[in-house]
Amino acid sequence: MPRHTDRVVPPSPPPRDADPLAPDVWGFADTKFQILPNGNVSLSGRRYALAGLELPELLPWVERVMDIKVPRSGLLESRYPPTVPAAKACDEFRASVALQIGAHYVTQDPLERLRHGHGQTLEEMYRVKHDVLPRVPDVVLFPGSEADVVAIVDAARVHNVCLIPYGGGTNVTDALRCPVEEPRPIASVDLSRMNRIRWVDPTNQLACIEAGAVGRHLQAQLAQLGFTLGHEPDSVEFSTLGGWIATQASGMKKNRYGNIEDIVLDVHAVTPLGVLTRNVVPPRESVGVDARRWMLGSEGTLGIITHAVVRIFPLPEVQRYDAILFPSFERGFEFLQQLTRSRAIPASVRLVDNLQFQLSQTLKPRAEGLQALKRRFEKWVVTRLKHFDPDEMVACTLVYEGSAAEVAHQQRTVERLAAAHGGMRAGAENGRKGYELTFGIAYIRDFVMKLRVMGESFETSVAWSDALELCERVKRRVVLEHAARELPGRPFITCRITQLYQTGVAVYFYLGFGVEGVADPLRAYLEIEHAARDEILAAGGSLSHHHGVGKIRREFLPRTLSPAARAWTKAVKDAVDPQNILAAGNQ
């Protein structure tokens, strides 16, 4: 720990969120897409760019693209909450834990157990609204300190209970799904009470933060002190520091702030062998094989992360959004590659394909008067004057953050390279909307489920040379699989290049299709997603860029890691958790 610096201790922590669950599962109760009596879609209460807007073009466009009829009424309404399975008895364990952390923080309330028994995969969302979860935790614990967590791990060992750590519940890997075959009681360890920023060290740009701290609260608290973590995953509204570490998360502004492995300098974790700690947090070191690094990507199977020391940054002097149109995905992709080679890369750079560009255009309110005229003029310039094909053109959204000099240097580079690749600036407002659309996509997914459309995202990372073909192959494969099942209409499949690296990119896909009249819509969805992952691996993509393995991609591990690599994973797990206390069963 730094010694000769004045640490700042922020004011009291934010309250724990009110249950963000019902009725839309993901999101606050005030955040909701709905269909108005006039047939338009509106979004209420959202804190990002779309809030309060009425979207007349969304549903007609969906119907056209997917060749299905979307009902304006008679929606598939959620039947949440489903029947919750009975809890296994674990009275002695509960009593033992209650003694340490307080009886109030040990609950078997069915809704709490339900809430802690799933993440945010499509399957989980579908089951929680329209089916059942076959197994959920038998008890939920809310430790308030590292000592509480130590007591919980000890009690679990003594009473033969298994533990699943719980952060924001936002994973999309079935990481929280309780194994049906687990004979022991399962306790969910919810870190939400451990959400404080313990200290901020302005001199060394460090902060010590508890694992349960939620992204959007961290942003607000650090901003009050003039700092930012810079880590902004799509899930930042709900996901936690501990979850980011356990899943090896990536933030949208990683070009400036780094991915979680760059941000985290120290991790404290309670493990079955004891508490992993160190006496200093140096900027970089070589001290052998360091156990704390193993928490990155551990997905709840090796220990319970209690807090971490992270680097923080002064709030950027300048923040600027921009968007650039390109005549085709290929031209935009070439621009990205040149921009990466220039090393003058803005904080966030993303390239959406034509379909996703069209989607973003439908997420606009009806324009009136001057606004409508302006929009028509812009369209005329793009399509008639610049000869961009509306069915080919794509958009790159950019977020600049940094000092005035840094941003100016990046902007000059972007403008020069964009011009060289046929790009045309589309303005800051489009850039901001494009960036913020990401935060809304989970809400859209939940909304379209009501319209009997199954939708989900998945991602990969891939070398530059293989990226374009991978995108094409995955799209083709989805269309083929959809057709083979004689599902209604056409599938919605779109991608964006969402992260840039020296040696390759991350690619994000959105998939959706109508299931009106389909006998087993969930099975159809799971089979197609599985096929898409198969195609990704065959095309040279990774198993996951940042979502992780969890249980949803476990079966693909043999295609990525050699038998010895998997034997190592198992040997290490058996060695450090011989009783399999941390039995989430991920990886």
Add this chain to the structure above:
Amino acid sequence: MPRHTDRVVPPSPPPRDADPLAPDVWGFADTKFQILPNGNVSLSGRRYALAGLELPELLPWVERVMDIKVPRSGLLESRYPPTVPAAKACDEFRASVALQIGAHYVTQDPLERLRHGHGQTLEEMYRVKHDVLPRVPDVVLFPGSEADVVAIVDAARVHNVCLIPYGGGTNVTDALRCPVEEPRPIASVDLSRMNRIRWVDPTNQLACIEAGAVGRHLQAQLAQLGFTLGHEPDSVEFSTLGGWIATQASGMKKNRYGNIEDIVLDVHAVTPLGVLTRNVVPPRESVGVDARRWMLGSEGTLGIITHAVVRIFPLPEVQRYDAILFPSFERGFEFLQQLTRSRAIPASVRLVDNLQFQLSQTLKPRAEGLQALKRRFEKWVVTRLKHFDPDEMVACTLVYEGSAAEVAHQQRTVERLAAAHGGMRAGAENGRKGYELTFGIAYIRDFVMKLRVMGESFETSVAWSDALELCERVKRRVVLEHAARELPGRPFITCRITQLYQTGVAVYFYLGFGVEGVADPLRAYLEIEHAARDEILAAGGSLSHHHGVGKIRREFLPRTLSPAARAWTKAVKDAVDPQNILAAGNQ
């Protein structure tokens, strides 16, 4: 692996180095400091900036600073080679391995065994020249392929032999020291035949390189193809890719190219559980706790690294050296901090203290005529016009690499900040010499041993707020320890800030003292180095920034890692190498 790109396969690999050992142990036979008949010091055959120069000021300055008398003749000449301990019998193992890799590549030659039985710590250098090594490997193996390494590991398991991988032999951690108490035969696995660049992928900026490839050969081979790895540790003349990975190495140009953990995207290793491999090398991924990452910092205890996929960079458009004088270490340090905050950081930035600045000034040939006049004028400007105190002033050396635009942006920032902190540019030539002095320091260490001066370097990393005090404390402690032992003269103790990070810096120390007439010079040295490390830890420094733990710092691990963290290290080791085949005993 990337699929849609034309890989370049470089021409045949460089030959294995001729034995670089005798008579100076480190370095080629053609590289040598010596005292000329006129009493001046000269350096022959060196490929860096000092080659061929005659240095009249070095010895007088050493005598002044250290308050000792340095002999010009009657030097302490090396008695290398020492008596080599007899080899343990391991006939069946040797026969089994020879069958796979060829009898020619299995040797018990005493000099080969000796060469493979030590690294480059002061103790090892002293013992190998003036004492004995109590244990060296019983056999040395030179595998030529991954299959050879697999066969060696299998044979070791069957015949109960233990293995110590060998790269360039440049560690300064006793990592290669053979444990005297090891009852089994010890085989050194020398990777020098596995030194090929397997392929270069220009599109994705990747290369696949075998573990035994030596730094300076890699530089030359990649440069022929227009690329650089950018990894330049002090030991780059001899150290290998495998060694860099196993020790978690840091290169002097890490600001641009990253440390080894940033450079290496995939590691293939033969372990007792099998061969760790993967099917793709994505730019970044989240696939759980990935065993290949555990090779970073493993120091030969978990597996034998055979090859790695690394990122490479086009040769920089611009390379430029510079040096800036500051009136004091504190002012220079403030400049470093501001430069780091600016994020416009040149590839290498280092700040030497006053003593090291003076040392660099003595490493100059005698100036004649105009050159002498120029030097006197420069000195007048610095000391009289600028009022720099010769006993306080320090120097910052800089290496810029990158595109013209990048370098220009960095230079503007450096000049603005240097001016704000009282800096004065000292020119490119001084910058280049300062940078290259690092490569010569091991030669100087070996040279001064002949003058009965024990010298060594050690390093740490530390938060910004603690760095200056750490430097002061270590210097004071060394002076105290030296005095307490009534050793001759004064100790030479100097430091430089050698790496910049957002949250702190790496600090490098040089230590030396005369031992004329001292009964046990080695013990005196080891005690003082131990005390210095104690002081580093007490002052908030890390156990090591990049040298590693090995055996030399093992005893300090309990002060850095919690008992649970050490229990993890042991549990993992036992799990993946239950027979302790990789028995170097580091960490």
